[in-house]
Amino acid sequence: MKSVIHLVSIFNALLLMLGSKAYAQQKAEPWSKKQLIATETLASRIEQGETENLFILSIGPDAVIKGSVDIGPTMEAENLDKLKHYLKDVPKNKEVVIYCGCCPFERCPNIRPAFTVLKDLGFKNGKLLDIPQNIKVNWLDNDYPMNE
Amino acid sequence: MAMIIMSVGLYAQDETVKIGQQAPEISLPTPNGDTISLSAFKGKLVLIDFWATWCAPCVKEQPELKTLYDTYNGGTKGDRFEIFGVSLDKNRDSWVKAIERFSIDWVQVSDLLFWRSPVAKDYGIQELPFNVLVGEQGEIVAINLHGGELEDFIATHLNNAYN
Numbered sequence: 001m002k003s004v005i006h007l008v009s010i011f012n013a014l015l016l017m018l019g020s021k022a023y024a025q026q027k028a029e030p031w032s033k034k035q036l037i038a039t040e041t042l043a044s045r046i047e048q049g050e051t052e053n054l055f056i057l058s059i060g061p062d063a064v065i066k067g068s069v070d071i072g073p074t075m076e077a078e079n080l081d082k083l084k085h086y087l088k089d090v091p092k093n094k095e096v097v098i099y100c101g102c103c104p105f106e107r108c109p110n111i112r113p114a115f116t117v118l119k120d121l122g123f124k125n126g127k128l129l130d131i132p133q134n135i136k137v138n139w140l141d142n143d144y145p146m147n148e
Numbered sequence: 149m150a151m152i153i154m155s156v157g158l159y160a161q162d163e164t165v166k167i168g169q170q171a172p173e174i175s176l177p178t179p180n181g182d183t184i185s186l187s188a189f190k191g192k193l194v195l196i197d198f199w200a201t202w203c204a205p206c207v208k209e210q211p212e213l214k215t216l217y218d219t220y221n222g223g224t225k226g227d228r229f230e231i232f233g234v235s236l237d238k239n240r241d242s243w244v245k246a247i248e249r250f251s252i253d254w255v256q257v258s259d260l261l262f263w264r265s266p267v268a269k270d271y272g273i274q275e276l277p278f279n280v281l282v283g284e285q286g287e288i289v290a291i292n293l294h295g296g297e298l299e300d301f302i303a304t305h306l307n308n309a310y311n
Contacts, residue, residue: 061202
């Protein structure tokens with residue numbers, strides 16, 4: 001009996017996984033999985049000084065990441081214009097990483113408008129920093145490189 | 149399953165405030181520069197609302213807090229309830245504008261240090277929204293209640309404390 005219950009629960013878990021995958025696919029994001037960059041990857045590149053061809057832009061509450069430029073929350077039209085203006089002078093082949101970190105992606109009002117601008121302007125190497133919870137937990141608490 | 153238990157364990161370790169302990173002191177400036185301390189409200193039930201204009205659910209909660217404030221602060225209920233708004237904003241303009249937009253008339257303080265504010269550490273805050281209720285003796289009586297749960301707690305506490 002126990003093993004039957006076990007099997008049923010595994011089956012249910014599989015169903016749930018499939019269901020959530022289908023849901024994720026329905027809700028198309030402007031970025032693909034390949035366009036996400038992990039916090040540890042970015043942190044180690046900054047630590048090793050591999051940033052000559054890299055532009056890091058904060059499109060959220062604060063530019064805490066070392067070397068990043070403070071654009072401001074791009075849910076505001078004014079800051080979205082600021083982002084477009086900034087990107088005007090950046091060659092399209094450069095790697096541009098944007099980040100917010102206010103909260104998990106599903107709740108963030110800033111990353112979608114900003115990433116769409118990046119795409120529309122033709123940045124082939126545009127990336128979004130993958131911050132699962134927020135900039136505190138996933139960056140500051142890890143003592144990754146910070147702006148003073 | 150083991151992973152779930154492990155991550156709950158890790159999360160629990162991060163919580164540095166507990167019900168029953170004295171609320172860590174907070175002394176921070178208001179928008180006009182006066183420093184106000186949490187301990188100035190000893191003798192009242194105080195809701196410390198940790199928020200920021202960059203936190204959408206926090207902003208959404210402000211009208212609800214206003215209703216609570218209007219109901220339980222002053223009037224026939226007496227002067228037994230306060231809200232102490234602590235913002236983790238970085239941008240002063242956004243903070244001040246939001247206070248005006250929501251006609252917030254309770255105390256608002258911030259060092260505008262975002263997550264680097266020492267209060268975030270003192271209270272072990274991992275994400276916003278977050279709040280703490282502090283009892284008349286300065287002790288923590290509830291952590292992170294919202295919506296109906298928050299209002300019920302305040303109503304019951306004030307009833308028990310004064311009837």
